[in-house]
Amino acid sequence: MLSNLGNILLFLNVILSLSIIYTANRNLKISGGVDKNIFQLSLIQSTSIIICFFVLIAAFIVSDFSLITVYQNSHSLKPLFYKVAGTWGNHEGSLLLWAIILSIFSFLFLIYNKDHPKKFRLLTLIIQNILILGFLFFILFNSNPFSKISPIPSEGLGLNPILQDPALAIHPPLLYVGFVGASIYFSAAIASLITNYSEKSFSLSIKNWVLISWCFQTLGILVGSIWAYYELGWGGFWFWDPVENASLLPWFAMTALFHSLIVFEKRNLFYFWVIILCLITFTLSVTGTFLVRSGILNSVHTFASDPTRGIYILIFLSLMIFGSIFLLFQKYKKQNYDLNRNSKETFILVNNWFMMFYLITVLLGTIYPIFTDALTDNKISVGPPFYNTIIFPVVVIFLLFMALGPKAKWIKNKFENIRIYFFILAGAISLNLAIIFFFKSYSLLSNFIIISALFLIISSLIDIAKALKRNKLDYARIISHTSFGFLVLFIGLNDIFSLEKDYNIKLGETKKFENYSIQLQNLDLKNYKNYKAVIGKLEIKNINSNQTNILNPEIRIYNKPKTLTYEAAIKTSLIKDYYLTMSNIDRSDYYNIKFQKKPLMVWIWISVIMIVVGGSIRLFNNAKNN
Amino acid sequence: MKLNLFLLLFIFFSKFSFAAEKTVDQNLIHKNLRCLVCQGQSISDSNSDFAQTIKLVVKDLIDEGKTEDEIYEFMSDKYGDWIVFKPQFNTQNSLLWILPYIALIFGGFFIFSFLKKRQ
Amino acid sequence: MQKIIKIIILFIFLFVIGIFYISLTRNTNYNTSSLINKETPEFKIISFDDSNFYTRDDVKKNNYTLINFWASWCAPCKVEHPILMKLSQTKNLVILGINFKDKEPQAKIFLSELGNPYDLLAKDKNGKHSVKFGIYGIPESILINKELMIIQKFVGPLSVDDYNNIIKIIE
Numbered sequence: 001m002l003s004n005l006g007n008i009l010l011f012l013n014v015i016l017s018l019s020i021i022y023t024a025n026r027n028l029k030i031s032g033g034v035d036k037n038i039f040q041l042s043l044i045q046s047t048s049i050i051i052c053f054f055v056l057i058a059a060f061i062v063s064d065f066s067l068i069t070v071y072q073n074s075h076s077l078k079p080l081f082y083k084v085a086g087t088w089g090n091h092e093g094s095l096l097l098w099a100i101i102l103s104i105f106s107f108l109f110l111i112y113n114k115d116h117p118k119k120f121r122l123l124t125l126i127i128q129n130i131l132i133l134g135f136l137f138f139i140l141f142n143s144n145p146f147s148k149i150s151p152i153p154s155e156g157l158g159l160n161p162i163l164q165d166p167a168l169a170i171h172p173p174l175l176y177v178g179f180v181g182a183s184i185y186f187s188a189a190i191a192s193l194i195t196n197y198s199e200k201s202f203s204l205s206i207k208n209w210v211l212i213s214w215c216f217q218t219l220g221i222l223v224g225s226i227w228a229y230y231e232l233g234w235g236g237f238w239f240w241d242p243v244e245n246a247s248l249l250p251w252f253a254m255t256a257l258f259h260s261l262i263v264f265e266k267r268n269l270f271y272f273w274v275i276i277l278c279l280i281t282f283t284l285s286v287t288g289t290f291l292v293r294s295g296i297l298n299s300v301h302t303f304a305s306d307p308t309r310g311i312y313i314l315i316f317l318s319l320m321i322f323g324s325i326f327l328l329f330q331k332y333k334k335q336n337y338d339l340n341r342n343s344k345e346t347f348i349l350v351n352n353w354f355m356m357f358y359l360i361t362v363l364l365g366t367i368y369p370i371f372t373d374a375l376t377d378n379k380i381s382v383g384p385p386f387y388n389t390i391i392f393p394v395v396v397i398f399l400l401f402m403a404l405g406p407k408a409k410w411i412k413n414k415f416e417n418i419r420i421y422f423f424i425l426a427g428a429i430s431l432n433l434a435i436i437f438f439f440k441s442y443s444l445l446s447n448f449i450i451i452s453a454l455f456l457i458i459s460s461l462i463d464i465a466k467a468l469k470r471n472k473l474d475y476a477r478i479i480s481h482t483s484f485g486f487l488v489l490f491i492g493l494n495d496i497f498s499l500e501k502d503y504n505i506k507l508g509e510t511k512k513f514e515n516y517s518i519q520l521q522n523l524d525l526k527n528y529k530n531y532k533a534v535i536g537k538l539e540i541k542n543i544n545s546n547q548t549n550i551l552n553p554e555i556r557i558y559n560k561p562k563t564l565t566y567e568a569a570i571k572t573s574l575i576k577d578y579y580l581t582m583s584n585i586d587r588s589d590y591y592n593i594k595f596q597k598k599p600l601m602v603w604i605w606i607s608v609i610m611i612v613v614g615g616s617i618r619l620f621n622n623a624k625n626n
Numbered sequence: 627m628k629l630n631l632f633l634l635l636f637i638f639f640s641k642f643s644f645a646a647e648k649t650v651d652q653n654l655i656h657k658n659l660r661c662l663v664c665q666g667q668s669i670s671d672s673n674s675d676f677a678q679t680i681k682l683v684v685k686d687l688i689d690e691g692k693t694e695d696e697i698y699e700f701m702s703d704k705y706g707d708w709i710v711f712k713p714q715f716n717t718q719n720s721l722l723w724i725l726p727y728i729a730l731i732f733g734g735f736f737i738f739s740f741l742k743k744r745q
Numbered sequence: 746m747q748k749i750i751k752i753i754i755l756f757i758f759l760f761v762i763g764i765f766y767i768s769l770t771r772n773t774n775y776n777t778s779s780l781i782n783k784e785t786p787e788f789k790i791i792s793f794d795d796s797n798f799y800t801r802d803d804v805k806k807n808n809y810t811l812i813n814f815w816a817s818w819c820a821p822c823k824v825e826h827p828i829l830m831k832l833s834q835t836k837n838l839v840i841l842g843i844n845f846k847d848k849e850p851q852a853k854i855f856l857s858e859l860g861n862p863y864d865l866l867a868k869d870k871n872g873k874h875s876v877k878f879g880i881y882g883i884p885e886s887i888l889i890n891k892e893l894m895i896i897q898k899f900v901g902p903l904s905v906d907d908y909n910n911i912i913k914i915i916e
Contacts, residue, residue, distance in 0.1 A: 232671075233671070234667065234668075234670070234671035236671075239666065241666045243666075290765070294769060296765070296768045296769055296771075307769055307770065310769045311766075311769060314762065314765055314766060314769070317762070318762050321758055321762070322758070325754065325755065325758065329751055334747075337740040338740075338741075338742050339740050339741050339742065340741070340742055341741050341742065346737070346740075346741065349737050349740065350737065353730075353733040353734065353736075353737055356729065356733055357726060357729055357730045357733060360725070360726055360729045361726040361729075364721075364722060364725055364726060365722070367761070368713075368719075368721075368722045370764060370765070370768050371764055372718060372719075373768065373771070374764050374767045374768050374771065375764070376718060378706070378707060378718065379706065379707065379708045380707040380708060380713050380718075380719065381660050381707070381708050381709070381710060381711050381713065382711075382713055382722065383658070383660070383668075383711025383712065384657075384658075384711060385658055385711055385712035386711070386712055386713055386722075389712075390723075390726050390727075394730070500653055502653070502670075566673075583673040585673070585678070586675060586818075587818070587846070587848065592673050662881040662882075663881055663882050675846065675872065676881050676882065678872070679846075679871070679872035679873065679875060679876060680876065682871055682872070682873055683873055683876045686873065703779075704780070704876060704877065704878075704879040705779075705879050705881065706779045706879075
C-alpha cells in the first residue's frame with residue numbers, strides 16, 4: 001500500500017515538473033508578470049514531494065518490510081529515532097531527500113526574487129526543474145525507495161550499528177542542504193548566461209543562497225567530524241578519506257564564491273568568474289556523489305554496488321559539465337581588469353586563489369588513484385601525509401593574507417601603519433616560543449602554522465578594539481575570520497601535544513608511561529536490548545597531580561546485523577580529552593588498549609560553530625537590509 | 627638587530643627539528659600504513675589480525691635499524707603501493723605532487739595579470 | 746589562442762569522464778599481484794612439529810611448490826580444503842602448508858578430520874612470515890617454480906578454476 005502511494009506521488013512529481021517547465025516556457029514568450037499558475041504548481045510540487053518522503057518515513061516507522069529499502073536498512077527492534085533517521089541513512093532514501101531540497105529551493109527562489117527580471121526567474125525555474133527531473137528519473141528507474149520485495153520478509157536486516165548515532169542522523173540532512181542547495185545557483189548561473197543578466201543585481205539574487213548552503217555545508221562537515229571522533233574509535237576527526245573530501249570540495253568552491261560575490265556586488269567585476277564558481281560548486285557536489293555512490297573508490301571489499309547507478313550519475317554529470325561548458329564558451333567575453341595591487345578586490349582574489357589551490361589539491365588527491373589504477377594498473381593510496389605536506393605550508397601564507405586582506409579598502413588602499421604588523425608578528429612569535437618552551441614541541445612547520453594563526457587572531461582582535469571605538473564593526477566577517485584563526489591554532493596545538501600510547505594488557509595489569517599510569521581493573525559483561533557489551537573499567541592516574549579518572553570503553557556485539565564495534569570512552573574537559581579504546585585480541589587473554597590525550601578538542605568544535613555563526617550573522621543582516 | 631633575532635630563531639627551530647629526526651617513530655609509521663582488510667583505516671587505528679602482524683614486523687624492522695623510508699619501501703614491495711598512505715615521488719605520481727604547485731603558480735600569474743602595470 | 750584553450754578544457758573533461766567510465770567496470774578486488782614474476786623471498790620457517798626448519802632449499806628441490814597459508818579458525822580454509830586434497834595427489838607439485846596464528850591442538854584436529862594435503866607442514870605462530878609473502882588475509886596460496894620464481898598468487902579460497910589453472914601450469 002505504502003509502496004503504491006509512494007510511486008504515485010513520484011509520478012505526480014514528474015508530471016508537475018514537466019508542467020512547470022511547459023508553463024514557464026509558455027510564460028516566457030508572453031509579456032506581463034510571472035503566471036500565477038507557476039507559483040501554485042511549484043508549491044504543489046514541494047508539498048507532494050514532502051508527502052512522498054513522509055510516506056517513506058511511515059514505512060520505516062511501521063517496519064513495512066515489503067519495501068526493499070526498509071528491509072535492508074531497518075529492523076523492528078530498532079529505537080524509533082533510528083527508524084526515522086534510517087529513512088535518509090541509505091542511498092534511496094537520501095535521494096528522495098535531495099529531491100525535496102531541490103524542489104523547496106526552487107520554490108523559495110521563485111518567490112523571494114520578485115525584483116529580478118522575469119526571464120531570468122523563469123529560466124532558473126526551468127533549469128532547476130530539469131535537474132529535478134533528472135533526479136526523479138534516477139529515483140524511479142534505478143534507486144526507487146518504494147521498490148517491492150516478495151515474498152515479504154518477516155524481519156529486516158538492520159542498520160549498521162556505527163551508523164546508529166545521533167550525530168550521524170543529522171549529518172546527512174545538513175550536508176545535503178549544503179551541496180544540493182548549491183543546485184539553485186547552478187540553475188541561476190545558467191539562466192543568467194542565457195538571458196545575459198550580468199548586472200550587479202544578479203549577485204543579490206544568489207548571495208543568500210550561497211550563504212545558506214555554505215552554513216549548512218560547514219555544519220554538516222562539522223557534525224560528520226564529531227561523529228568520526230566519537231564513533232570510529234581512532235581519536236581523529238579528519239582522515240582525508242575520499243568520502244570526507246567529497247564534502248570538502250564544494251565547500252572550497254562555495255567559500256571562494258561568496259567572497260568573489262562581494263566584489264561583484266560592489267564593483268561589478270569578475271562576472272564570469274562568479275558564474276564559473278556557481279557551476280563548479282554543484283558540479284563538484286555531483287562528482288562527489290558519483291565517487292561515493294558508484295563504489296569506484298571502495299577498494300578492498302567489493303560491496304554489492306550497482307554499476308548502473310554509477311553510469312546514471314556519470315551521464316547526468318557529463319550532461320551538466322558539457323552543457324555548462326558549451327554555454328560558457330558561447331557567452332564568454334574577455335574582460336580586462338585593472339586592479340590596484342593594494343586593494344580589497346585584489347585581496348579577495350587572493351582568497352579565491354588559495355581556495356582554488358586547496359580545491360585542486362584535494363580533488364587531485366581524491367581522483368588520482370582512480371587514474372593510476374585505470375591507466376597503469378597500479379593502485380596507490382593518497383592519504384593524510386600527502387595533504388599535510390602540500391596544504392599546510394600554504395596555509396601559513398593564507399593566514400597572513402587573511403589577517404591583512406579585510407583591512408584593505410576598495411579600489412585603492414594604503415597601509416597606514418606597517419610597523420604595527422611587525423609588532424603583531426613579534427607578539428605571535430614570542431607567544432609561540434612560550435608555547436614550545438613550556439610544553440615542548442618539535443616540528444618546524446607546526447611552529448609556523450601557530451605563528452600565522454596567532455598573527456591572524458591578534459590582528460583581528462586589534463581590529464575589533466579599533467572598530468568598537470568607532471562603533472563600526474562588521475561582526476560577520478570578524479567572527480568568522482577570527483574563529484578560523486582559532487580553528488587552525490587549536491588544530492595545530494592539538495596535533496603537536498597529542499599523546500598516544502598503545503598496549504596489550506591483561507586484567508589487573510598496570511602500565512606506566514610519561515607521568516601517567518593506566519590499570520585494567522575490571523571487565524563486565526552486560527546484555528542490552530540489541531547488543532551485548534564487554535565493558536572495561538580502566539583507571540588513568542596522573543602521577544604528578546595524583547588525579548585519577550575512570551574510563552569505561554566497551555566492546556559491543558550487535559545482533560542485527562551481526563557486528564562488533566568498539567566504543568571509545570572519552571573524558572572531555574575544556575583543556576583536554578582523554579580518549580580510550582579497548583579491543584579484544586583474537587585467541588588470547590590480552591586486550592589491546594589505546595590511550596590518547598587530545599588537548600583542546602572542544603575548542604576545535606566551538607571554532608567551527610563560531611565560523612558558522614559569522615556566516616549566519618551575514619545572512620540575517622542581508623535579509624534585514626533587503 | 628632583526629637579523630640576529632632571525633638567526634636565533636633559526637637555530638632554535640633547527641635544533642628541535644634535528645632532534646626529532648634521530649628516532650624512528652613507530653606510531654607514525656603505523657599511521658602511514660593502510661590496513662588492507664579494513665575500510666579506510668590505518669594500521670595504527672585497527673586491531674585486526676593483519677594490523678597486529680604488521681605492527682610486529684614494523685617493530686622488527688626498526689630493531690634491525692631500518693629507517694622510516696626503508697620500512698615503507700619494504701611494505702610496498704610486499705603489498706604494492708596501496709599500503710602506503712604517502713604516495714612515493716616517482717614518474718607515475720609526479721603529476722600528483724607537482725600539479726597543485728603548478729596551479730598555485732599559475733593562479734598567481736593570473737591574478738598578477740589583472741593588476742595595474744604601473745603603481 | 747582562445748580556441749586552443751577551449752579545446753584543451755574540453756579534452757581534459759572528456760578524459761576525466763572517460764577514465765571514470767572505465768573505472769566503473771573494473772574489478773576492484775585488491776591483490777598483491779606485484780609479487781608475481783619476482784623471486785621468492787628468503788625464509789626460514791619452523792616445521793609444525795618443531796623438528797626442523799624449511800627454507801628456499803626445500804623449494805628448489807621440487808618442480809613446483811604451492812605455499813598455502815591456512816588456520817583452523819578460518820572458515821574459507823575449510824571451503825578450499827577439498828581442492829588442496831585433490832592437488833596433493835598430483836605429481837610435480839609439493840604443497841607447503843603454513844599454519845597461521847593457530848593453536849596446535851586445534852590445527853591437528855582440523856587436519857585429522859578433513860585430511861592432510863600437505864607434503865611439508867610449517868607454522869607461523871605470530872604471522873611475521875606471512876608478511877614476506879604479501880599475505881593480508883588467509884587463505885592465500887602462492888605457486889612457485891624450481892627457479893624460485895613466484896608464478897601465481899591466489900587470494901581467498903582456491904576455486905575449481907584455480908585448480909584447473911594450477912594443473913595447466915604444472916603439466
